Amino acid sequence: MRAAVLIALKDLRQRVRDKSFFLWGIVAPVGLAAIFSLLLGSVADGDSISTTFGAVDLDGGEQGRVFVEEVLGAVEDAGVVDGIEVYGSRDAAEAEVSTGALDAAFVIPEGFTAAVASGGETAIEVIGYIDSPIGTEVARSIATRYVGEVNGVGAAIGTVAALEGAMPSQADLDEMVSGILQISSPLRVGTIEAADKELESSTFYSAAMAVMFLFLIVQFGVLGLLEERENGTLNRLLAAPMRRFSVVLGKALTSFTIGVLSMTAVIVITTFALGADWGDPIGVAVLVLAGVIAALGLMMMVAAFARTAEQAANLQAIFGFLLAMLGGAFFPVAAAGGLVETLSKITPHAWFLRGLGDLAGGAGLSGIVGALWPILLFAAVTGGLAAIRLRKVVAP
Amino acid sequence: MAGNILEARGLRKTFGDLVAVDGVDFHIAEGETYGLLGPNGAGKTTTISMVMGLLERDGGDVVVDGKPISTSSTSAKAAIGYVPQDIAIYPDLTARENLDFFGRLYGMPSSTRKQRVDEVLEIIGLADRAGDRSEEYSGGMKRRLNIGIGLLHGPRLLMLDEPTVGVDPQSRNAILESVERLSREGMAVLYTTHYMEEAERLCDRVGIIDQGQIKAEGTRGELVAMVGGRDRVHLATTDRTEPAVGPLQQHPSVDEVTAADGSLELLVRGAAEALPRLLETAASAGVSVTSVDVVEPNLEAVFLHLTGKALRD
Numbered sequence A: 001m002r003a004a005v006l007i008a009l010k011d012l013r014q015r016v017r018d019k020s021f022f023l024w025g026i027v028a029p030v031g032l033a034a035i036f037s038l039l040l041g042s043v044a045d046g047d048s049i050s051t052t053f054g055a056v057d058l059d060g061g062e063q064g065r066v067f068v069e070e071v072l073g074a075v076e077d078a079g080v081v082d083g084i085e086v087y088g089s090r091d092a093a094e095a096e097v098s099t100g101a102l103d104a105a106f107v108i109p110e111g112f113t114a115a116v117a118s119g120g121e122t123a124i125e126v127i128g129y130i131d132s133p134i135g136t137e138v139a140r141s142i143a144t145r146y147v148g149e150v151n152g153v154g155a156a157i158g159t160v161a162a163l164e165g166a167m168p169s170q171a172d173l174d175e176m177v178s179g180i181l182q183i184s185s186p187l188r189v190g191t192i193e194a195a196d197k198e199l200e201s202s203t204f205y206s207a208a209m210a211v212m213f214l215f216l217i218v219q220f221g222v223l224g225l226l227e228e229r230e231n232g233t234l235n236r237l238l239a240a241p242m243r244r245f246s247v248v249l250g251k252a253l254t255s256f257t258i259g260v261l262s263m264t265a266v267i268v269i270t271t272f273a274l275g276a277d278w279g280d281p282i283g284v285a286v287l288v289l290a291g292v293i294a295a296l297g298l299m300m301m302v303a304a305f306a307r308t309a310e311q312a313a314n315l316q317a318i319f320g321f322l323l324a325m326l327g328g329a330f331f332p333v334a335a336a337g338g339l340v341e342t343l344s345k346i347t348p349h350a351w352f353l354r355g356l357g358d359l360a361g362g363a364g365l366s367g368i369v370g371a372l373w374p375i376l377l378f379a380a381v382t383g384g385l386a387a388i389r390l391r392k393v394v395a396p
Numbered sequence B: 001m002a003g004n005i006l007e008a009r010g011l012r013k014t015f016g017d018l019v020a021v022d023g024v025d026f027h028i029a030e031g032e033t034y035g036l037l038g039p040n041g042a043g044k045t046t047t048i049s050m051v052m053g054l055l056e057r058d059g060g061d062v063v064v065d066g067k068p069i070s071t072s073s074t075s076a077k078a079a080i081g082y083v084p085q086d087i088a089i090y091p092d093l094t095a096r097e098n099l100d101f102f103g104r105l106y107g108m109p110s111s112t113r114k115q116r117v118d119e120v121l122e123i124i125g126l127a128d129r130a131g132d133r134s135e136e137y138s139g140g141m142k143r144r145l146n147i148g149i150g151l152l153h154g155p156r157l158l159m160l161d162e163p164t165v166g167v168d169p170q171s172r173n174a175i176l177e178s179v180e181r182l183s184r185e186g187m188a189v190l191y192t193t194h195y196m197e198e199a200e201r202l203c204d205r206v207g208i209i210d211q212g213q214i215k216a217e218g219t220r221g222e223l224v225a226m227v228g229g230r231d232r233v234h235l236a237t238t239d240r241t242e243p244a245v246g247p248l249q250q251h252p253s254v255d256e257v258t259a260a261d262g263s264l265e266l267l268v269r270g271a272a273e274a275l276p277r278l279l280e281t282a283a284s285a286g287v288s289v290t291s292v293d294v295v296e297p298n299l300e301a302v303f304l305h306l307t308g309k310a311l312r313d
């Protein structure tokens, strides 16, 4: 272990000297976060960005009214959004969304109430603004949960009716359903708030750039192993009185340290310079550590399977950018749905950002467990493969 | 055996079908300088790598300072200083930082380390450039730093793998001088080279290695005696050479004559005295000699004798 620490200290000195740490670990993430928040966020408008949802009630029945007035009203009262605008047509709402005036809009389809009453399947459509991934995500989750519940209620009423041998009248039904929904909706909105509160844009971009560059900078440590093999110093290290695996440990330690230092620097700088609000420090620290370990696992795995340092560096950069993109560091992939959304769930980036969102919503350590374990699983799988393979790099 | 700092027995290494090292045995006594002299591809680096425990061997064993060395050895390696054939230094660190890093890695306490780094910088002649990044050094300076790292921790056995390849004569001389000095101070040295002069100058004993085998071993005197202490005389002619072969063979100081197209090779005892009469003999046989080359017995001649080829291609 002593030898590993010495090797890591030597590497850190080299990385500080060639300025790669400052460029990739601090300047690039902070710079890009600043640019993105200025361009895409509404930092210039005021202290915090506002979220506005639109609603279009094509149903005109009882259930549509309940959703718009009761549910969305409660969401607004709870402070999750700053305003709810009602529109007469889908096109009108969509136009507002496409300009970004609305973060997302709900469209309650024709026949919604009837479908609920008969226990049929129905859905509320959500139109999301491309640059408001989190707002869109919140809207989707409100709609999904509401519809899920409504469908459940509808099914239950249908079952009761079947058992009693008579269908209740339409008026009775409306009353029953809205009665049930009114009881449960405030509770539901409370849950939504805690889990999915959006990150303010400067915080979002700070976090997104930090985690993206985390993966890119962590490679410097493990790449060193291949570089030392190529310039002959690896043999020199192996000739010294220490265990062979200490070299691998040393490189991992370098990567880990670089990752933690970079994240810490970016968090501190963006907090003061961009007004980013990272949330509960302990929760953030835990997420950062998990993220660093995941980055380390991936980059060690790539280094272990590459033939040359150059090849490894290229692959690592590709993986770094690809996962950041899939993970939603640039644009909202969660709202894209389908395969992309599924793939994004593999990336530590997506879970890191989600964990931060949870923290921003007021969740404590226990609230981010759901985001932590996918990150750690990713770290375990990649790191495990790397450890097996890396033994070969230093094998006699 | 008592008094041996290194004992290597039956070293063997194959790469696929190629037998790179084929049953190499040698030992080095305390304070002795031992040379492995052989051409490119002879197996010198492979041998050193197995002694150092860097390369898994297919057979044989190595004991250094009484401790067996294998690829999983740790503390036993501290007795060895290793100078790889290819320069292995950190170009973005200064000479002092390079040395200091390896000093720490070898567990030198900081009190003695600083002093020893200064000492080594002096030995390798880099004291005045110690604070410059090593990427700014000349090839010879890099070579010297490469050596300095190996001897820093004061090993009992220093292994240098062709340490003078590609350096100017001045740097080469400086390197040879420092090896001589270390040897005088009692360090045992394993020195590989394909330069005959270096082996002759530095080594107490030399092992002549070719195709993975030590073909002969001994002091310079012992090895030269193998070619019978005879000089090799090369006569270049413009004529057909056969007419001179017979008369030259009759000559009392001539042991062997081989004729080739336009030249004659003779093994002669005391060439300096015999040469005028040899030229006369050739002339009277109708063969006129255009140039004469006399090679006194040396390791080159021994190598030629043992393998039938020159040390350098």
Ligand SMILES: Nc1ncnc2c1ncn2[C@@H]1O[C@H](COP(=O)(O)OP(=O)(O)OP(=O)(O)O)[C@@H](O)[C@H]1O
Residues within 6 Å of the ligand: B015, B018, B019, B020, B038, B039, B040, B041, B042, B043, B044, B045, B046, B047, B085, B162, B194
């Ligand atoms: N890793 C390897 N894989 C395959 N063959 C190898 C390997 N290392 C060495 N060899 C072969 O083993 C033989 C001995 O090589 P070695 O490097 O020991 O020679 P050497 O005496 O050090 O030569 P040089 O003077 O050129 O350094 C050569 O034929 C070489 O091609």
Ligand SMILES: [Mg+2]
Residues within 6 Å of the ligand: B044, B045, B046, B085, B161, B162
């Ligand atoms: Mg060699």
